[in-house]
Amino acid sequence: MDSIKWIRSDGTEYSLTGQSDIKVLFDREGFFMPPVSYVEEAVPIEDECSGTSIQEGKTVRRLNIEPREIRMRLRVSGANPAELRQNVRKYMKAFSPLFGDGKLQVTTPDGIVRVLYCRYLDGLKGQENPDELTTTTQTLPLVLIAYDPYFYSEASTSITITEQSTTTSFFPFFPLTLNYAGSFGEVTINNDGDATAYPVWTIYGPADFFKVSNLTTGEAFLIDGNVENGAIIGYSRYATVDARPGNYLIERSDGTNLFEYRSPDSVLFGFQPGENKIRVEIAGPASETKVDLNYQTRHLVV
Known part of the structure; x- marks a missing residue:
């Protein structure tokens, strides 16, 4: 049986399994x-001679991964009616929609921990009938909605890239520091998730310009411009490049927006499932120059 925890946006944690005052019933x-949907188009193929259709049906133009609903039934308990009502209030507050997105953290029997970013949608209305309410228990249906439907790895994978060493493959198990060879550095990242993983890059100066390329997909972003004495990032400063959808950011540590200094063909790319060979190029580096990389893998199932 999975272990389930709700983490409210303010960091307050509520264990929903293994507790005396609440349990998740086995009908989740x-x-x-x-859920998925498809953008379809009818594309009949006709015989050039007769003009009759030789293929029926439709073709799929795009796959959409739709928002996910999580449905559970919670049984809240108390030693007496007063304690029961207090516990019901506690869990009602835990899932208050006023707190926005929280995290549903699930630990599976094989030890995998994943989180789903979601919020309250429906259910906690308090059905008061003999099947749902006794003097010491209250059964509550709960519906959460995840507009981002993917489960994420609980921990981020962290890599630090510095200048001049050897290329290696990296499998995301724990944070560590590595050195790589190349214009500044190269690394092969193995994304073991089901979908593209979007990283957050932190480039520590000095750097006259920097370019990061995914040699596997052909995508890259280049930041260049005379922002500070010829350097895009000066000494004791850094730039953050956030490629996560909805969080796009290219900003220096002093608050300078660097979006205008990116090349027209720049793409804030992600790591496709499987191997991704990454190259970092930096002009004008010093011993302090390094690149930190963090990402979470995304999964279709818990």
Whole structure:
């Protein structure tokens, strides 16, 4: 049986399993594949001679992974009616929609820990009938919605790239520091998730310009410009490049927006499932120059 925890946006944690005052009943839904939809188009293929159709049906133009709903039934308990009502209030507050997105953290029997970013949608209305309410228990249906339907690895994978060493493959198990060879550095990252993983880069100066390329997909971003004495990032400063959808950011540590200094063909790329060969190029580096990389893998099922 999975261990389930709700973490409110302010960091308050509520264990929903293994507790005396609440349990998740065994009729939950939404923990495996999310709903999908397809953008379709009718494309009949005709015989050039007769003009008759030789292929029926439609073709798929795009796959959409839709928002995911999590459905659970919670049974809240108390030693007496007063304690029961206090516990019901506690869990109602835990899932208050006023707190926005929280994290549903699930630990599976094989030790995998994943989180889903979601919020309250429906259910906690308090059905008061003999099947749902006794003097010491209250059964509450709960519906959460995840507009981002992917489960994420609990911990981020962290890498530090410095100048001049050897290329290696990296499998995301724990944070560590590595050195690589290349214009500044190269690394092969193995994304073991089900979908593209979007990183956050931190480039520590000095650097006259920097370019980061995914040699596997052909995508890259280049930041160049005379921002400070010829350097895009000066000594004792850094730039953050956030490629996560909805969080796009290219900003220096002093608050300078560097979006205008990116090349027109720049793409804030992610890591496709499988191997991704990454190259970092930096002009004008010094011993202090380094690149930190952090990302979480994304999964269709818990």
